Amino acid sequence: MTQGRASFSEQLADDIVQLIRSESLGPGDVLESSRDLAKRFAVTTPTVREALRRLEATGVVELRHGSGTYIGPGLERSVLANPHRPHITRASVIELVQARLVIEPGIAALAASARDAAGLQRLEAAAATALQPPVHGVRPALNFHVELAAASGNGLLRETVEALLHVRAPEQTEIRFRYDDRRRDHAEHLEILAAVRDGDGAAAERLTRTHLTTIRESLETADFGGAAS
Amino acid sequence: MTQGRASFSEQLADDIVQLIRSESLGPGDVLESSRDLAKRFAVTTPTVREALRRLEATGVVELRHGSGTYIGPGLERSVLANPHRPHITRASVIELVQARLVIEPGIAALAASARDAAGLQRLEAAAATALQPPVHGVRPALNFHVELAAASGNGLLRETVEALLHVRAPEQTEIRFRYDDRRRDHAEHLEILAAVRDGDGAAAERLTRTHLTTIRESLETADFGGAAS
DNA sequence: TCATGGAAGTGACTAAATCACTTAGTGATT
DNA sequence: AATCACTAAGTGATTTAGTCACTTCCATGA
Known part of the structure; x- marks a missing residue:
């Protein structure tokens, strides 16, 4: 890095991560209280x-007022979405679909060749619940694609x-809810699932490409110029 | 929702982002001093x-001791790498190359069809400087792939x-420095560049796949079990 | 012209409290 | 015996006030 020495809080953040690792703490576990951490590392709260x-x-980590500091899922992640992202535009939504169109077909092909029993079961579960409305911040409609990658x-x-x-997850869901045919989505998901189950990588790749192309076209024809609200 | 109201600092972070946007501040610009921000939003330092x-x-943002708070590149980004990631293993490096092998060929094909003069120029510059050693944290060898995606x-x-x-950028560079043939890499980059310049998407895709496959094989044969130091 | 030095402005950190929330335990009520 | 309300302890959240360290810049002097 350009800076030779880090600030206390930066160094401390690394130390806390190291502490979490050395104590083998996983998501959901409770971290030491902030007062104890202050004592341990000889700094103030x-x-x-x-x-x-x-x-x-x-x-x-996740800080819950009055309860404690808990380990979050971020420790094992390598790449994550920026919580402060720019505002949504029509172009940015289409850009996203195009990016997915480049990336996901290859993933589907790989999934078809590398699938196992557990992965297939999770994929089937994701496909089954895809028509249910979003609850607790989880979006079943998008979960299928995550499980496919998994x-x-x-x-x-x-x-x-x-x-x-x-x-832009909330806006994406909103847009798909208003302009997308979820029944058709579901049918296409089932086709992809079948191809993966059969181990037919070429078909999985082709079907995924078709699926995303369909979504892109429905977005391109839809006029959501004033749908920002 | 799970939590109805956010903490002051969470709300304040959003407010500051909004302030940056409303004043059209870009990377490198100076943000208000923390004392002034405290006054403006009626909270303490x-x-x-x-x-x-x-x-x-x-x-x-980026905080420079004694100088000020500066806008960083993160504002416009949607997806970023986690600064606190798990330790490197042999498996994680190969996993990374496999992921790239799925994603990047399709990107190369898209680049070949969507290329423009400015993009080609940047790509050529990246290829030309790829053999130079890393300086100031910038790794020319990896820059080619970023410019290709751009x-x-x-x-x-x-x-x-x-x-x-x-x-795992530092480890990646280290490993490639030790186990990879950078001249061969450079030659393959030039081939990809030529295909992109000709607008030959199929060739660009194939050459990129070959390029990454070669890297993966050289990593799989190399024994870097004790190279963690 | 150029180096020196110091003042002003900035972030970094400390210290001691108080406030607000969650949880679990206790006891009375049903 | 089971349930509910209350209480107390532990926790994070925020405030207030102040000191320290670093950077920048400009005036000063060689």
Whole structure:
């Protein structure tokens, strides 16, 4: 890096990550209280808070008022979506679909060749619940694509797709809810699922490409210029 | 929702982002001093610092001791690499190459069809400097792939490749420096460049796949079990 | 012209409190 | 016996006030 020495809070954030690793803490576990952390590392509470805020921004920890500091899912992630992203535009939505169109067909092909029983089961479950409305912030309609990437066996690909789908997730769901045919989506998901189950990589790739192309076209024809509200 | 109201610092982080947008500040510009921000939003300095630390973690701002708070490149980014990632293993490096093998050939094909003069020029510059050693944290050898993605015209694809290459970047460079044939890499880059210049998407896709396959094989045969140091 | 030095402005951190929320335990009520 | 309301302890959230360290810049002097 350009800076030789890091600030206290930056150093402290690394130390806390190291502490989490050395104690083998996983998502959901409780971290030491901020007061104890302050004592342990011989700094004051505001400094600890800065370090924790930093870690919170990338999902490594989660601070719950009155309860404690908990380990989040961010520790094992390599790539993530920026929580502060630019406003949505028509172009940005289409850009996203085009990016997915480049990336996801290859993932589908890989998933068809690398599938296993557990992955197939999760994929089937995701396809089955795709028509249910979003609850608790989880969007079943998008979950199928994440599980498809997970079935490829490559964690980085899963994270990449997850991050891309997290980009402007609320607006994406809103738009698909208004302009997309979810029954057709579901039918296409089932076709992809069948191809993956049969181990037919070429078909999975082709079907995924068709699926995303259909979505892109429905977005391109739809006029949502004033749909920002 | 799970939590109805956000904490002060979380709300404040959003407000600061909004302030940056409303004043049309870009990377390199100076943000208001933390004391002034505290006055403007009627909170105290530690709270401001927490919000800034949060934004710093995702690259939205950069705090320089004694100088000021500067806008960083993170504001316009949608997907980024996690600064606190797990330790490197042999499997994780190969996983990364496999992920790139799925994603980048399609990007090369898109770049060949969407290329323009400016993009080609940047791509040529990246290829020309690829043999130079890393300086100031910039790794010319990896830059070619980022510029290739940029030439596709899709910003999200560029960010995705950039984030993937940022994952374990130092270790990656180290490994390639030790086990990879950089002259061969360079020759293959030039081939890809020629295909993109000719607008031959199929060739660009094939050459990129070959290029990454070669890298993967050289990593699989290399024994870097004890190269963690 | 150029180096020196110091003042002003900035972020970094400390210190001691108080406030607000969650949780679990306790006891009374049903 | 089961349930509910209350209480107390532990936790994060925020404030207030102040000191320290770094950077920048400009005036000063050689």
